[in-house]
């Protein structure tokens with residue numbers, strides 16, 4: 001809740017006709033309508049991952065090659081009738097010929113049959129390692145990254161320990177203890193590489209957990225499981241796939257290495273064992289190195305290329321193409337919820353002696369909000385103002401129940417529509433968020449998940465919180481977009497966040513906040529990131545929502561111009577305390593507290609505008625000669 005305390009918006013009661021807010025980016029060129037598009041909806045390019053991979057030359061080539069290798073290995077009995085273990089010493093080192101397309105090895109065994117059957121153990125073993133590593137590493141990484149805490153600390157310690165172990169020594173020890181079976185060694189390898197998956201997933205999830213759009217999803221009432229499935233896994237997906245391909249290559253290489261060193265089982269034909277045998281006869285028949293070498297090289301190379309292609313494909317999430325902008329339609333929002341039963345304190349929101357404290361790393365406690373009393377009636381807009389660090393955000397987050405780690409409400413009471421929030425179990429608090437109290441954050445763009453279209457981000461809470469079916473949720477989301485005056489809602493519904501303007505993103509967030517008919521809206525600097533004209537529109541929109549729906553709004557802001565324009569009452573905070581409350585007129589015209597006067601003094605709107613900068617003659621000459 002910072003930035004631009006001097007921007008003042010006044011006189012927005014009569015908002016001019018909607019200005020030219022940047023429309024959804026239109027990509028020129030006709031795009032044929034896709035099957036399934038409802039009538040009137042602009043056509044859109046819709047291709048899945050497979051389609052995009054098919055158009056990626058390296059991706060398609062490597063995928064086809066891998067597929068052929070896997071198919072050949074699986075269909076070995078159909079491709080060759082030779083027994084991979086049957087030897088005929090008289091035919092040792094025989095050249096390719098009828099019945100033996102690749103010839104015979106040093107023991108007179110069919111090379112093609114050994115390659116095909118050997119691939120089963122090599123690829124199967126690598127797949128087993130991957131499954132073990134995924135099963136152990138990914139869920140643990142997700143949990144540790146998302147939740148942190150003791151599990152994260154213990155898992156981190158354990159992972160460091162496993163990673164410090166020399167893999168080859170552990171594999172040799174595993175072989176000695178568990179026996180020389182390839183599958184057992186691959187299980188051990190899976191355990192050894194699981195920490196790399198853990199670290200990868202944990203790191204990404206810990207980053208994403210702090211993203212504003214994850215907070216926004218939490219505030220909109222989604223459960224942790226839903227947030228992880230929807231917003232977190234999608235971020236992990238691409239790096240995980242790349243890691244998978246790399247680890248598959250590593251597993252194949254390590255297994256071949258063990259066999260090559262003669263440490264494998266030796267009983268079954270694997271590519272590594274073939275390489276070992278060929279190496280022993282390199283002087284006599286160097287060509288024997290070629291086939292297992294080719295199989296290993298092609299498989300590992302294809303895996304790496306496929307990983308790179310998949311990364312490209314997953315990162316390019318497609319584009320939304322649209323046609324003309326249709327006429328703006330403003331629809332009324334759904335019927336407002338019935339008015340709240342009057343609470344004991346007669347308010348929609350009521351804070352009594354609210355104190356918030358943080359536990360610092362050195363173990364001490366720091367109180368940042370020192371016991372404040374505040375009431376907000378239904379249909380009222382209350383401005384919570386104060387200098388930076390005065391405790392506005394902590395107060396708002398206490399109401400939403402989303403104080404950051406280490407922060408707790410240490411004293412007092414917070415009731416929202418009659419429900420005591422302090423000490424409320426998280427599950428019940430989550431049920432209130434979105435449906436009773438909603439939140440509009442300050443940075444609209446950061447609060448939208450870049451991986452999903454606007455429509456899907458609106459539909460999700462409607463389905464999970466209100467239990468609507470997909471089609472109903474879609475209709476409702478479009479109504480909401482219309483209600484917040486988005487031109488061409490259908491197109492915005494299909495757009496990704498990067499394809500809309502900041503003003504439109506803020507409208508989308510307001511639509512999202514209104515989606516479950518809340519009674520209280522907490523708006524955190526909702527206009528800070530917007531230009532003055534769009535600010536005025538957003539304020540007019542909030543005013544309209546209040547008038548139509550009796551919505552109570554707690555507006556957290558630095559901007560006294562916004563307060564003058566929109567708020568009925570103002571509460572001023574300073575140093576974690578409430579220093580002054582009153583009607584907007586009282587507080588702005590006759591401030592009693594010195595910190596309120598300081599805030600008002602900081603407003604520059606009465607200062608004459610500075611003349612545009614002009615280069616001095618000396619500077620102009622210098623520039624010209626430079």
Ligand SMILES: Nc1ncnc2c1ncn2[C@@H]1O[C@H](COP(=O)(O)OP(=O)(O)OP(=O)(O)O)[C@@H](O)[C@H]1O
Pocket residue numbers: 001002358366368386387388389390391392393394395404405406407558
């Ligand atoms: N995670 C934290 N750990 C410790 N102290 C914190 C933490 N977050 C905030 N604080 C402290 O709480 C106090 C109030 O912060 P808050 O974010 O509520 O201020 P604010 O009025 O919203 O400021 P701004 O308008 O700049 O966002 C500040 O002194 C800040 O240093």
